[in-house]
Amino acid sequence: MIEHPEAERVDPIAGDVRAVRRDGHERCGAGKIKAALERRGVTASGRRVGNIMRERGMRARTRADGPNRTGRGPTRPGSRTSSAAGSTAASRAPAWPVA
Numbered sequence: 001m002i003e004h005p006e007a008e009r010v011d012p013i014a015g016d017v018r019a020v021r022r023d024g025h026e027r028c029g030a031g032k033i034k035a036a037l038e039r040r041g042v043t044a045s046g047r048r049v050g051n052i053m054r055e056r057g058m059r060a061r062t063r064a065d066g067p068n069r070t071g072r073g074p075t076r077p078g079s080r081t082s083s084a085a086g087s088t089a090a091s092r093a094p095a096w097p098v099a
Helices: 014-023 030-040 046-055
Strands: none
Touching: 014 030, 014 046, 030 046
């Protein structure tokens, strides 16, 4: 019988992706998971690993997800994650007079 289009296709390496992510304390992104799978002998593209992660709600931890180690926080003015980061172009202008 032909498979129904509504039936969910299960990727055979999804369990391997989950295992590598669990072994890495859920810190790994698609690139590191792909490299770890290659060391285990499983061949998969980075796109395929990324799609598996996205479909199952997995995402890599980022610096913003972790504890604040610097004491300044991720939302200080001028930081890349700040909402005011786009308006700092004037502050980057040279301090010397331009003729």
